[in-house]
Amino acid sequence: MTNWIENVTGSFGEKKQYKQNKARIDTLPEPYSTTAKALLRYFTYSSGITDGATLVQMVGDLADLWERAAVDGTPVREIVGENPVEFAEAFVEAYTGKQWIDKERARLTKAIDDAEREQS
Structure with missing residues (x-):
């Protein structure tokens, strides 16, 4: 039963890891916490990453960076x-996972090929 749910919602393990990485960012001292949160918000809107594993890796690396700083x-x-x-x-360029625009790029290419x- 878990498999079909994860197919719809994404991996539970990835969600758990993402939340752990986000918690690491939330507990950083200032000004690192504010900076990391601002970057994470920007990544959410600008990266277009839809692959959960890639997103988890990116957020983990972001947390590592600011913890070390x-x-x-x-x-x-x-x-x-x-x-x-x-x-x-x-x-973000270092994380080349699947992006939402990939589907539209494929759709555009197919439409032109069909035409x-x-x-x-």
Whole structure:
């Protein structure tokens, strides 16, 4: 019974790991917690990642990064630089899982291929 539920909702193990990683971010000292949460929010809206394993890995790595920065006392700007958007987008590029746009890219390609065949 679990298999069909996980097919619909996603892996329970991935959800559990995601929540654990999110909790790690929530417990970071300031300003690391605020920074990590802001980045996570940006990733949620901009990354387009739909593969659960990839998302879990990315959030875990984000938590690792800010936990290490907090332990070392590294200034936030030293990590994100002058352009936080550039940093965030470079960070996400390292995670090449399935994205929501992949389905639409395939659909567009198929539509053009079908149109071409009809024209011939």
